[in-house]
Amino acid sequence: xxxxxxxxLLFIVLKLGLEAIQDESERMGFAFFFASLFLSDFVAQxxxxxxxxxxxxxxxxxxxxxxxxxxxxxxxxxxPVYLMSELYVVDHYLAFFGGHPLQVALTTHKSYGVFLQAVxxxxxxxxxxxxxxxxxxxxxxxxxxxxxxxxxxxxKAK
Amino acid sequence: xxxxxxxHAPNVLGYxxxxxxxxxxxxxxxxxxxxxxxxxTAHLLGVLAAPLGSLLGxxxxxxx
Numbered sequence: 001x002x003x004x005x006x007x008x009l010l011f012i013v014l015k016l017g018l019e020a021i022q023d024e025s026e027r028m029g030f031a032f033f034f035a036s037l038f039l040s041d042f043v044a045q046x047x048x049x050x051x052x053x054x055x056x057x058x059x060x061x062x063x064x065x066x067x068x069x070x071x072x073x074x075x076x077x078x079x080p081v082y083l084m085s086e087l088y089v090v091d092h093y094l095a096f097f098g099g100h101p102l103q104v105a106l107t108t109h110k111s112y113g114v115f116l117q118a119v120x121x122x123x124x125x126x127x128x129x130x131x132x133x134x135x136x137x138x139x140x141x142x143x144x145x146x147x148x149x150x151x152x153x154x155x156k157a158k
Numbered sequence: 159x160x161x162x163x164x165x166h167a168p169n170v171l172g173y174x175x176x177x178x179x180x181x182x183x184x185x186x187x188x189x190x191x192x193x194x195x196x197x198x199t200a201h202l203l204g205v206l207a208a209p210l211g212s213l214l215g216x217x218x219x220x221x222x
Contacts, residue, residue: 001172001179008179009197012186079205086201090194097190105210 002082003045008036009089016096037089038128044130047137055140064135070145071136081129084122091119166216170206175200 014034021027048059055061060071075080094103106112163169182196211217 001175001200005200005204007181008183012183012193016187083201094190100190102190102194108184117162139191 003042006041006089007038008035009093010041011097013089013093014038016093020096037123038048040127040130040134044134044137048133051137051140057140059133059137060105062140067132067136071129074125074132077125078129079107081122083124084119085126087115088119089125092128104128115127161216167214168211168216171203171207172190173212185188205211 014031017030021030045115047149051057052059057132060075062071090104094100094106097103106115109115134138164215169204182193182200185193187197208217
């Protein structure tokens with residue numbers, strides 16, 4: 001459900017950007033950026049669930065101890081990082097409503113600069129986590145496929 | 159008697175979250191306060207789902 005929620009917010013921001021941004025190259029850059037955020041989130045989550053079901057293993061299981069540790073650590077801070085990442089998108093969303101009390105209250109707050117940096121870090125960590133998970137999940141699926149094909153070939157050779 | 163999985167508390171919260179996100183859509187382009195209010199409430203329900211699932215023993219391999 002969190003994926004649906006994230007996608008819903010990203011699509012609204014994307015639509016607002018496509019309607020409000022006049023400059024063609026800026027609009028393209030904006031669309032590419034938010035479409036990439038959606039793809040990173042959606043594809044990574046799909047691969048995590050699919051590979052875990054297929055292999056009947058926890059999503060962070062990988063032969064590399066370093067990757068496994070990094071994924072476990074990122075998993076432990078997953079909820080706050082996810083919320084920071086969402087707030088980054090919310091900040092962009094509110095930017096399309098200049099003058100709205102919520103937007104004014106946020107942007108005129110004395111800690112707004114710190115907030116922006118924190119949510120940007122949240123966004124970067126969230127999507128690094130997604131890409132790492134996507135990589136690990138894809139490798140897990142490929143390894144399973146290779147193992148199954150090798151077993152089939154060995155049977156045929158007998 | 160074992161409760162059926164679709165009726166587990168975290169799943170029921172999930173249905174409410176879905177309805178809230180769907181209800182937020184019409185306000186997305188015009189009313190940021192209502193849109194974000196519904197989104198925030200859906201987030202809070204999402205945060206509650208995991209501990210509630212653990213508390214009620216309604217947790218699965220992928221969480222709830």
